[in-house]
Amino acid sequence: MTILDDLRGGLVISCQPLPDEPDDPMRDPYVQARVAAAAVRGGAVAIRANGLADIAAIRATVDVPVIGLVKAGSDGVFITPTATHAVDAALAGAHIVAVDATDRPRPDGRSFADTVQAVRECSRALVLADISTEQEAVAAVEAGADAVATTLSGYTPDSPATDGPDLDLLARLTKLLSVPVIAEGRYRDTEQIGEAFAAGAHAVVMGNAVTSPLWITRRLVPATPRATG
Numbered sequence: 740m741t742i743l744d745d746l747r748g749g750l751v752i753s754c755q756p757l758p759d760e761p762d763d764p765m766r767d768p769y770v771q772a773r774v775a776a777a778a779v780r781g782g783a784v785a786i787r788a789n790g791l792a793d794i795a796a797i798r799a800t801v802d803v804p805v806i807g808l809v810k811a812g813s814d815g816v817f818i819t820p821t822a823t824h825a826v827d828a829a830l831a832g833a834h835i836v837a838v839d840a841t842d843r844p845r846p847d848g849r850s851f852a853d854t855v856q857a858v859r860e861c862s863r864a865l866v867l868a869d870i871s872t873e874q875e876a877v878a879a880v881e882a883g884a885d886a887v888a889t890t891l892s893g894y895t896p897d898s899p900a901t902d903g904p905d906l907d908l909l910a911r912l913t914k915l916l917s918v919p920v921i922a923e924g925r926y927r928d929t930e931q932i933g934e935a936f937a938a939g940a941h942a943v944v945m946g947n948a949v950t951s952p953l954w955i956t957r958r959l960v961p962a963t964p965r966a967t968g
């Protein structure tokens with residue numbers, strides 16, 4: 740049994756302010772912790788969170804597993820890009836550390852395998868590999884990832900930039916891999932959640948469609964006369 744068993748068959752809610760919006764009013768660890776608490780009350784089996792302060796605040800507030808990451812930079816590898824970021828996320832209280840495991844160069848010059856090792860040496864946290872292709876997923880498992888997520892499909896040059904989630908990659912990975920595969924990236928509704936589980940997902944992560952009033956409002960406003968007139 741690992742903490743990943745707590746996620747099986749459930750919905751994970753990603754509580755993060757918009758990365759490209761420094762003035763997102765939701766950018767506050769207290770606010771994110773309240774959003775996380777509401778998500779857990781609604782049935783979320785785990786919370787995904789970005790940044791050491793948010794990870795710590797959410798960990799202190801909810802009693803479900805916390806998947807922690809540290810976003811740094813915006814080009815290339817930006818989700819927990821270095822071993823130091825990964826260790827920091829684990830020490831801030833993440834039960835599972837989400838780390839970019841794409842095949843792009845990492846800013847600290849270390850490999851994904853090294854990063855996994857660094858987390859193992861400092862904590863009991865598990866490592867979730869955020870990938871964008873089948874090849875990256877296979878390599879991540881060989882390098883020691885405890886689970887894989889489709890998080891970065893659509894955000895790298897080697898993956899399709901679709902509006903919706905990459906269910907095709909998900910289905911291929913669930914057949915191929917021996918570790919849990921988590922569906923993440925542009926899941927918006929119950930139909931897509933059902934499709935992900937039908938494709939063998941261990942859990943589904945939803946973010947902006949649940950936790951970002953800024954993102955949700957911006958999607959709705961264009962349908963109003965005020966916006967089009």
Ligand SMILES: CC(=O)N[C@H](C=O)[C@@H](O)[C@H](O)[C@H](O)COP(=O)(O)O
Nearest residue numbers: 753894924925926944945946947948
């Ligand atoms: C690519 C990238 O940076 N993904 C990040 C991963 O942590 C978040 O910004 C995602 O938006 C979130 O986890 C899932 O949100 P949605 O369900 O809206 O795709």
